[in-house]
Amino acid sequence: MSQKRFLVFVYGTLKKGEPNHHWLSSPENGVQQFKGQAITVNQFPLVIASRYNIPYLMDKAGVGNKIMGEIYEVDEKMLEKLDELEDHPRYYERRIEKVTKVDTKEEMSCWIYLLKKYKEEMLSLPMLSNYKSEDDHGRPYVPSDDISDPEDIDV
Secondary structure (H helix, E strand, O other): OOOOEEEEEEOOOOOOOOOOHHHHHOHHHOOEEEEEEEEEEEEEOEEEEOOOOEEEEEOOOOOOEEEEEEEEEEEHHHHHHHHHHHOOOOOOEEEEEEEEEOOOOOEEEEEEEEEOOOOHHHHHOOOOOOOOOOOOOOOOOOOOOOOOOHHHOOO
């Protein structure tokens, strides 16, 4: 078993207390260790869209807000499981982005999942800086195994 570790920044349903955190907390998916809260160095548009109310972080740096999330150190098995959940590289694409830890102000490079293919009208949706499924936006996440083509996202 590989001892290689990766830093991953999560901003949506994988955060503590959110509907898909079980993917990270389940030992059969691999090893993870919480490293702290962080905020992206770059601004990104984070919106809720589709009939499943999915938080989408669109690959359009400089638009939107700096995004609050969590850093996890994961093993290769867990990274593969996260790629499976995010349907990387077909749906979301994983790449390295810089984030700043909230407590120490240390800048770190982490893997992050971004939506590269999106409808332009998604940029007109309300943009968040800190996602919570149960919040005043009134659009709680709806679990589903249906990952459709990004072109089919309902706005």
